[in-house]
Amino acid sequence: MKIVKHSLSILFLLFAFQGFSQILEPVKWSFDSKQDGKEVQLIFKATIEDTWHLYDTHLPEGGPVATSINYQDTSQFEFVGDLQKNPAPTEEFDKTFQMDLRYYSHEAEFIQTIRLKTADPIAIEGYVEFMCCDDETCLPPTEADFAFALNGAGADQGGESERIQNVEKSNRVLTDKGKEGSTETLWLFFFFSFLAGLAAILTPCVFPMIPMTVSFFMHSGESKIKSRLYAAFYGFSIIAIYTIVGTLVAVLFGPDAANWLSTHWLPNILFFIIFVLFAFSFFGMFEIVMPSWLVNRSDKQVDKGGFLGSFFMALTLVLVSFSCTGPIVGAILVESAGGAVLKPIIGMFGFALAFALPFTLFALFPGWLSNLPKSGGWLNSVKVVLGFLELALGLKFLSIADQTYHWGILDREIYLAVWIVIFTLLGLYLLGKLKFSHDSDLKFISVPRLMMAIVSFSFVVYLIPGMFGAPLKALAGYMPPQSTHDFDLHEIIRDEVRLVSSSGNSIGFGEVNEQCEEPKFGEFLHLPHGLSGYFDYEQGLACAKALNKPVFIDFTGHGCVNCREMEAAVWSDPRVLARLQNEFIIIALYVDDKSKLPESEWVTSSYDGKVKKTLGKKYADFQITQFGVNAQPYYVLTDTNGELLVDPKAYDLNPDNFVDFLDRALEEFEKRN
Template sequence: MQELWSFSILAFGSGLAALLTPCVFPMIPLTVSFFGDKNPQDKGRSNKKSGIKKALLYGFFIIQIYVIAGTIVAKINGPEFANWLSTHWIPNVLFFVIFVIFAMSFLGMFELTLPNKWINKMDGLSNKGGILGVFFMAFTLVLISFSCTGPIVGSVLVLSAGGAVIKPIVGMFAFSLALALPFTLFAAFPKWLEKLPKSGGWLQEIKVILGFFELALALKFLSIADQVYHWGILDREVYLAVWIVIFSLLGFYLLGKLRLPHHAEDKITSVPKLLMATLVFSFVVYLIPGMIGAPLKALSGYLPPLTTQEFTLNTSFREGTTKQSHQDNNSSGSDNCPKPKYADMLQLPHGLKGYFDLEQAKQCAKAQNKPIFIDFTGHGCVNCREMEARVWSDKRVLEILKNEYVVVALYVDEKTKLPEEDWYVSEYDGKTKKTIGKQNADYQIRKFTNNAQPFYVLMDSKEKVLTKPKAYDLEANNFIDFLDKGIKSLRKKKYNQVQNESKSSIIRCSK
């Protein structure tokens, strides 16, 4: 729920940003005139009520058009499709290319527009009047503003495509609500238009700023494909280097030191631009320590994990990413704990030692008499990286995980194919599960009726759940309570088991 709210706020903010583009902002006074009094001499209350009614319908139709687009995206979503869409290299590379195209359009390289025939047809239908006319007026706005809103709408839909079914619908509703609200208000109260700033070059500048942000966001999709398929072409320091350059160029643009097509030269830097440039360069300065291993917790969900970084001064983190001996991978050094599979391509953060296969974790947990901490995670999981950076990094949490639990990370999007003898047909969907990720995802759905990540489960070596599983929660104290409950539950089970065995022995002896 918290993630959905965060996404809704992001989508609403995107709608507000779309309002300040040169395709949308000048449309406000033009479209609002459609709802003005048809007869200037008639200033009656009924005419005013009619204008407000049409304005509300206008806003409703704008929202409806965008929500229908979100519903179409939601209809083709499902657990299997959503996982493919969010982790497979084909859609992620495609999304990367789309974002780059959107960015180039915003930066002035070319214009994305719909065919004039479509726009003229809708414009003609809008003149018919009545409810149908209001609908086509709203549709005309959507079409005319496409060259500016298209990239933003596409971005919102792409960001929501790998999520739950409701996410694209909520995203489009929030986006269109922000877009429709001012049109509705100004249509209902035309006098407010006098207080609006005049359109001009500042709208083009906002469009360029959005272009730089689109370019930065594009890297996220290429990064997901890179991590899932272990290409190694976009490690953390490379990703950061590109971001540093992008936002530095944005800062220079705001200062008037960088000119793009269709922009006049600025001889004076305004105070608002100077303040914005200060924020942008401050962000660049914040990014630079990440090149040598600074965790950058505020951005942890959007950057590749620290385990992908070639060089870092954070030795405690790198400690867990190097290949280790059999004894080093188990805190007790028990020979009954197997050497972890897949440790050459998968790692745990913060120097934690553990497993990536549940059967191995169960074997070690039984040998060490410890509970199991299961982390259902994914290479492309933003919230997983955020939990690792903000919660797992807490010294108290790390101590408990290192000393009290056998940790196993089950990646639901790992594409490594298993030997054919390990394949099986799922009881859930009847499909053959051939990869590590598909088997982990299938286990999570079948065992816990859940397919969201991160998802944390505490169990014993016999797969008995010790306490209620936990999802995304950035409060470290809550996470510590969760871990403590698992430890206490296992101790209680062992105590009861010992008591029952003692009673059985006494009964046998008395006989």
């Protein structure tokens, strides 16, 4: 029954699946140029991942870092007009910065027209500096290098100049392997796809075909050896058919098509309608089947027997089972359609491997067939449960279109309300309180069915606080953003905490111990809640050695929304405040600070080879090279030699967890002393 439980939740797992790479790179740049005589259009295009946004080129003072285009040498050309932007940026009030900010979602294109001053071929080089955020975190300012090779003003123009793609040294981690996702990510996606294949077996369209398949190979008139050979080829054919579908997706859907599929309203509304239709079909409203002529034509080829017959037997299975496997396969392809090549192939291979496994094994060993449970009402129950999941998960596509085009149809509380109703009805169905027209009579509730009802109702209980503003972080990947919630009690309380914690010097913590130096940059950088600390790693570590105290490294940023939330909701806890002030030396490293460093403090990155000349770039590089992470907040606890005491911690609004994090580090520090 463990497989049954996995099958009922696999679609949820597929949608909940997130990449596990720690180096976040949500904005990809490409560069192109169009030349017409002396005038050239320089085109800077940003492709932005879902839920992330790129800030505009002009922002108010005191806000995040604006996008800027920086040229190494402008002596050989002059600018013609202002920078053109497409589409127009979205403007909204940002609660963190308390100001109106402009940003781009999904994609942005900047076009600068220039006029060449020389007849000789030239190269225009420089970099784009930008900052991006999502609903949970902000990344430090990042640079993307560009280079344009242009013909001279007097040369014979042949249309577009040579296109030089972005050589983004700061994102060297995106090798061919990285573009496809990390090895861990691909293995995890393969595992989820494999579970999806197991789930598909338990659907009413597929399960009854197992004995039919075994019967075909047992009564084919061939010898036992040949029958088993054909059975093995049958399983191979199933895998090949599904994997070919994944390969076609990889070839046909390049990055641009995938971006259109994932962001444009038309495919998302279409996917939403498809999921709803499949849900209605699973509920018994109507039956979705492949065209009879297609199934019949394939079925006729089966009679030929041999390897060809085995192949068409596999093709018939795929076609007949489409009404149940279609939404599962679609979920895998939608999840993988991000411009990658390996991911859809691996996803479909994993699904097909699990899907083909029982058919092949039972065909090879027909004696196992007697141990299978009989087809019956339980199969229809599986189908109805999948229908509820289809209905819930289909809302994700409507939500994407709603957020992208700001329709305001599916705000967070409406989304949650629908989910609460759906999973409540699912729980009632599992308890036998709801019955569809094609359901069998339920004389008693089995233990597995009761357990799944408990899971469904528990999930509803988890969702209810979200109606009042609870962040529901486990679902953040596919919930509408918190900013769309009209009544956010969580935000109201957090604002009160900020007000109290910033009310003055009532907390009364003192300055850094006299044995240590005065903190550098302390005239313009400060810690919250009256805490004292350092903003330079070397200086803070020296103080920790002098006082023999563990180090609390806070990777933070001026534009880090979650950093402010952690400081307001977690650092403000009296237990956390007491430990930070009395037990640790705090080193707050601002990864987006623009302060220039003296040349003696410049560092050359071992990650991207660039010289880091500002405070923010120095410590952004330090975080990446030392810990393999570029997101904030990120908390690292070390001893006086810079060695880790416990595993680092990221965003977590639970003060109890943070207290435990600090206490475990203190215990480890005592052991080392």
